[in-house]
Amino acid sequence: EIVLTQSPGTLSLSPGERATLSCRASQSITNRYLAWYQQKPGQAPRLLIHGASSRATGTPDRFSGSGSGADFTLTISRLEPEDFAVYYCQHYGSLITFGPGTKVDIK
C-alpha cells in the first residue's frame, strides 16, 4: 500500500502569490496515477488534476501538476480568493490512497 505525505500542512499566502504544494509517495507511482483535489468547507472534493499533470474539465490553467516517480507538485501560479481551500493528493489504481491534505489559507 502506497502512503502519501503532503507538505506543508498549512501554507499561508496572499492573493496573487504563487503556491507550491508537495506530495511524496512511499514508493514510486506507476503510470503517474496521481490526482489532486480541492475541497472547500461544506463541499465535496473537486478533481483538479489527474495523471499527475492533466487538468480535469473546468480546472483553470493557473493550476498545474508536475512530477513523476515518488515526488509530485501542485502549483497555483497566482492565488485567487476562491483558491483558499484544502488540497489533497490521491494515488489511484487497484488500491487508492489519499494524502493528509495541505490547507492554503490567507496570510
Add this chain to the structure above:
Amino acid sequence: QLQLQESGPGLVKPSETLSLSCTVSGDSISTSNYYWGWIRQPPGKGLDWIGYIFYSGSTYYNPSLKSRVTISADTSKNQFSLKLASVTAADTALYYCAGSWGDGAFDIWGRGALVTVSS
C-alpha cells in the same frame, strides 16, 4: 449530466451495520470503464477511501476496512451500495459516493451523507 446522490440512515448504533446507497442519474452504472467508489471523511479530518466497484462488478477495498465492507450494485435501480459491519464511533463520518470514468480519479461526487454512530 452525471449526478450522484447518497441516501440512508443518519444514525447507526454501535456494533450494527451501516448501509448507504448511491443513486446515479445521467448514465448507466454498467457503462464501460466506470469506477463507482465510496470515500468517507470524519469530522474535521481528511479523506479515507473505503472501496469501489468497477462497472464489471469487480470490487476493491481499503485493506484496513476489507473485513467489514461490502460494495454492491443494483443495475435495475442504477444504484450502488455500501455496507459497513460492526461499526464503532470511529466510523462516524461524512460518506461520499463518487464516480470515475477510466482510472479511479473521481471526477464526480455526491454531496455526502453524514452518518453518526451512537447509541
